[in-house]
Amino acid sequence: MSIDTDKRDAERTAAVRPTEDKIARQGRLPRWSTPGALAAAAVVVGGLLAATGAFSVGLFVFLTVVLFAVGLYALSRVVEGARKATDRVVTIVVTSAFLLALIPLISVIWTVLSNGIARFDVEFFNSSMRGIVGEGGGAYHAIAGTLVITALAAAMSIPIGLLTAVYLVEYGAGSRLARAITFFVDVMTGIPSIVAGLFAYALFALFAGPGVRLGFAGAVALSVLMIPVVVRATEEMLKIVPNELREAAFALGVPKWRTILKVVIPTSVAGIASGITLAIARVIGETAPLLIAVGITTGLNFNPFDGRQATLPVFAYYSYAAPGVPRDPYIDRAWTAALVLIVIVMVLNLAARLIARLFAPKTR
Amino acid sequence: MGKAIEAIDLSIYYGSFRAVEGVNMSIRPKTVTALIGPSGCGKSTYLRSINRMHEVIPGARVEGRLELDGTDLYGAGVDPVGVRRQIGMVFQRPNPFPTMSIYDNVIAGQRLNNKRMRKDATDDLVERSLRGANLWNEVKDRLDKPGSGLSGGQQQRLCIARAIAVQPDVLLMDEPCSALDPISTLAIEDLINELKTDYTIVIVTHNMQQAARVSDYTGFFTIEGTGKPGKLVEMDETRTIFSQPKQKATEDYVSGRFG
Structure with missing residues (x-):
């Protein structure tokens, strides 16, 4: 031993x-x-x-x-x-x-x-291109057009995307319809933006005849691009809400729709809101669909149902691709339009972070 | 408050799979009934079928009758949401709503159902429910803080307060202490003893000592093998089950020879 x-x-x-x-x-x-x-x-x-x-x-x-x-x-x-x-x-x-x-x-x-x-000056933000040849002028009309069209696209995509995601996660989970929707949402995510533009143009040409240019058509094209992003982001967020919370609400005698509205969505609202903001940031810089469906104009037009509207990306594109004489003021305006677009996207991203922090469930 | 539950030849299915077979059980009002048995024997499924919570899983259905004071809970025209308002449930893992304060968690049943209440009535209900769950003294100074900041045991008592705030007749508890430390477990067990003066309580537990400590009646479930349905073997007064059970299987289980 x-x-x-x-x-x-x-x-x-x-x-x-x-x-x-x-x-x-x-x-x-x-x-x-x-x-x-x-x-x-x-x-x-x-x-x-x-x-x-x-x-x-x-x-x-x-x-x-x-x-x-x-x-x-x-x-x-x-x-x-x-x-x-x-x-x-x-x-x-x-x-x-x-x-x-x-x-x-x-x-x-x-x-x-x-x-x-x-050209990042006051004139750029308060004047349009109406009657401007050469120096001066601004992109007020393009900024307004971009904001109007993007807001309209968001107003169409967010409800559709949100409700689709709610269906996929809460009602359809695993069913054949839900699987088909998921598949087509994935396909839609990969659609080239020019195709979305052609789709919107073709759709509106059916009603208004060929050659139609409309802010609303642009908004439709953008929402074709935006809906799958919103669905995907929201779906992921709804999926990570623990099932226990749904059961807790059911056990209190809360109907399913109210559980979704008052427990599931509030619990995941931070992620949903930032996902939506990023989806907006994703489409606000789209050029190709707006080029086809909306066109460009030199004057201010707030009405998306009445003819052409200028938008920042298309404004930048035309200023650069088809400048007037002299050339330099046009090129300068194109760069400034790009800068404004970047600033808008950056503000949206910051807003997304702020929203996420504001809505996040607190622990203490 | 406190109603009787009567299961008559109740079988529970998930799709074509029979999870629980032919349960006959009568639960008396204002008693504590413990359901014990090995894992997978269908005791949780049976518990969840009492307030129709198992229907959350697609394809779940029952055969037979389940009566609450004589009313068939699965009768035509019975709304499962209505059933759940009368039969509350506490889950294995504490699950307070993370977006809500302690105060809002307690009255979540009212808030989520859009029941309008006067402020003083709400305050009163919150205090009564928290006192009922033995939590009032610990949280009365921080009712506006989030419920998820509490300890596990406190969260579980918050969930009990939330369940009793809707004033149910029956309280179901699915292994309420399995995620808690011994001191919190003791607090919950004391609470169960107090709650049975008002409510009929059915508790699923893996802990036989706990069943012996808290319950008046005990039902023993078992399963013959995987893929076979679970069965209620025997139900009797807790004292009898743990001292002289009628069935051999029960004796083997409570004496630790099996399971």
Whole structure:
């Protein structure tokens, strides 16, 4: 017995020792090694490229990152061991991918901002293009048109989309009809926006004859694009409402429709509201369907049932594609229109976050 | 308040699958009845059929009769919503409404059904229900705070307060303590003892000590194998079930030889 215990103790110390050694032996690179290695890589690559005379920014950045990754891996492998070295390389890869994804975004914002800021003035927001040739003028008519058409599209899509999602989750779950609707909603998500525009144009041409241009037709085209997004977002949100809450309401003798209206939807309203806002942001910048169904005009028109309306994306497109003479004021206005559109989308996104925070169920 | 429940040859189906077979059980008013048995034996299904909650699952139906003081709950023209207003239910996991304050949770039954009440009547109902659920002293200073901020045991008592605020005749409890710690469990068990002066209580539990502690009558369910329907083996006074049951299966189960 005692021999057994002794033996086991001996085995245990033998098993423990190498672990302790491992912990003690593992080295660590100092904190400044990462920026240090990056700087060293930059200097080496810069020097080499300058010496060969083939300097370009893209090549410089690419080679620096590669050398940095390889160098830090080798250094870390020697000092810290294989696991730490792999961790460092993966960190570099992930960070580079993130920065790479950021480049086009920052570039777009920078270009639009620097080109569009010139005409981001009061006149741009309070005058239309009626009678304007050359400088001056603004996009008041296009901003108004975009807001009217998008609001109309939202007013049509939100009830339809919301109720479809309620049917899919609460009533139809698993039925053949529900599965068919889900399938077609998925198909609708992939419809090219030009097809939605052609559909709306063809639909209205049936009633009003060929060549019809109408703000309302644009709103119909946009809601074709918007409904599937609203359905999808709302469906996901309704699905994550725990079944226990529905049962709790049923057990209190609450009818199903009232349970949906007063328990299920309020519980998920934060997600639904932000989903809807993102759906609006998604369609507000659509150009192709509005180009076909709404056209463009130079004057202010608030009535979506009466002829052409200007919209920001189409305004920007025509100002750029078919400028007048002189050319520059038109190009400037196109950039500013793009800037205004980005600002609107950004405000909508911020609103979505605010709504989500405002409506979210509180825990304390 | 407190009505009798009579099940006469009651079978419960999910589609073509028979989950529970031929239950004959009479539950007396103002008593606590515990349903015990191994997992999957159909005791929860039976409990949920008492207030027609199992109908939430598509394809669920019953055969036989289930009477509340002589009225067939599955008779033609009986509205399940009406049944649930008379027979309240407390679930396994506490489920207060996350969007509502403690106050609103208690009167959720009234609010959700758009019942108009005067402010002082509502205040009175909230206090009475919370006192009835032994929760008033713990939450009276924070009635406007969300119910989900309470501890698990408090949330479960809030759910009981919510269930008794609609003034049902019967209270069904589906393993109300299985997600709670022993102290909260004790609080709920004390509460059940107090509530039986007003309500008929049916409780499903996996804990035989709990059944012995809180119930006056005990029904033992079992199942012969997977795919077979669950059955009520025996129902008697709790004392009898735990000391000298008539059936061998019951004795095996309560003495821990099986299940």
